[in-house]
Amino acid sequence: MKNSTAVLAEETGEPVAARAENISKRYSTGDTAVAALDGVSLNIPRGQFAGIMGPSGSGKSTLMHCMAGLDSVDSGRVFVGDQDVTDLNEKQLTRLRRDRIGFIFQSFNLLPTLTALENIVLPIRLAGRTPDQDWLDSVIETTGLRERLDHRPNQLSGGQQQRVACARALAGKPDVIFADEPTGNLDSRSGAEVLGFLQKSVRQTGQTIVMVTHDPVAAAYTDHVIFLSDGRVVDRMPEPTAEKVLERLKRFEPARASGRAPGEQGRI
């Protein structure tokens, strides 16, 4: 953690890695406007693996993009650590994303011409920093990719590629990692490996991760799930299990609820 001043959650007094304060965001298309986020407030404590769930269109991606400084809010405030992100200009946002935030996407987004190791250290190099070798070693050890570091992405399985993407996100020791459906393109075995790896990085190194997922099995790897519906936080679940999450999802409007068995990938 690079901050000297810890931001504390008002309710619990815990240090906070990321915070949304009453944020709203509307999208206008032609004559109609959609309230993608409608007064969302939440704290992500440091060292937590948080899940964001909810029906399709409930605002999960918008929330993640706004909290990660990829999109602006119409009202409310967003903090990453002690940094108020809301009024930063594009240049400052680029620096914030580069230095303090890690990203993991459904499509692994690796550069095909670079080796696994070169992909892992690319953001650090682009930031003009030198990788912390001990830290890098421990991240690589946790990924189980040591024997594959000189392989290019097309020589790696999907699960291995996503583990490279996870290592890339972790390598710069960001305040928070935002993961958008990180197992959406993986079979259940590779998905379990990636989720196990993310969980381990939270438990062993105190990394903070916020993960959007539709999959109750994936959500069960997190410490705490936040449920969105129609752009609002409608429920929370500490210590989630796949069964409890699936039951909760079924209580959304029947037309929007998933009805899938735990472990099935896909949209709600």
Ligand SMILES: Nc1ncnc2c1ncn2[C@@H]1O[C@H](COP(=O)(O)OP(=O)(O)OP(=O)(O)O)[C@@H](O)[C@H]1O
């Ligand atoms: N760029 C955009 N322009 C117009 N409307 C948008 C845009 N992005 C999102 N929306 C709308 O905002 C609402 C929330 O979308 P968002 O993508 O955040 O939901 P989501 O919960 O991530 O959905 P999904 O699970 O299907 O990915 C939806 O009604 C969506 O149609």
